[in-house]
């Protein structure tokens with residue numbers, strides 16, 4: 001299994017202005033790549049992750065304020081969000097995050113301890129709402145025929161595995177990755193959680209504290225951009241920072257990464 005390589009590591013650390021003895025929250029701990037580097041430089045880190053299969057405090061960052069207070073991190077110098085899924089999650093077949101493993105349950109929950117799976121969602125929602133999800137979260141051109149094909153297929157037999165969905169959509173990697181992404185965003189209410197998480201983070205930051213957010217989806221980036229424009233932040237990045245060609249070649253996850261940094265006023 002490939003280890004998770006932290007994206008834009010140096011830029012994240014510089015953005016957080018990591019200094020010894022100061023406190024930071026890593027709201028998306030994952031494999032702990034960024035958090036370990038903060039600690040190596042003497043920072044104290046509270047790691048949070050919604051996935052119980054990590055070494056972080058288990059919780060959704062939409063509750064960041066409560067989690068931070070419970071763990072004695074009610075005022076901090078920097079908060080990091082590195083959104084999306086980790087390589088570990090993508091490479092674990094039974095999580096259902098990847099269409100590459102065709103025999104996996106169609107789950108896609110980051111927190112498998114609660115909520116509806118993608119299979120339950122896809123078998124329950126009306127065709128029009130599936131269409132909406134594919135358009136809204138993936139801007140998928142084939143949203144209508146795919147929603148219809150799902151509607152017809154599930155009338156014959158419920159959709160249960162990643163393979164069931166791949167069969168319906170066909171072997172089209174681009175379409176498959178967009179449809180899986182759209183389902184993942186819906187199942188985990190990723191945009192709702194992000195908006196609440198950013199608002200909570202603003203309250204936890206001390207004056208001149210840094211908010212550092214790595215996104216991998218254009219709509220996510222838009223949420224972050226708007227948030228930094230209208231709330232009490234000085235924008236450190238007017239344009240998002242992206243990875244160099246070299247980093248993109250080394251780490252394919254870095255290809256779509258956008259990094260935005262704000263400083264609390």
Ligand SMILES: C[S@@+](CC[C@H](N)C(=O)[O-])C[C@H]1O[C@@H](n2cnc3c(N)ncnc32)[C@H](O)[C@@H]1O
Pocket residue numbers: 004005006007027028029030031032033034035048049050051054059060061062082083084085086087110193194
């Ligand atoms: C890209 S990975 C983070 C990788 C990490 N920075 C590293 O270097 O190892 C994203 C992580 O965020 C977690 N996550 C996603 N949405 C979350 C949420 N709403 N609350 C808490 N954690 C979340 C995922 O479970 C995943 O482990």
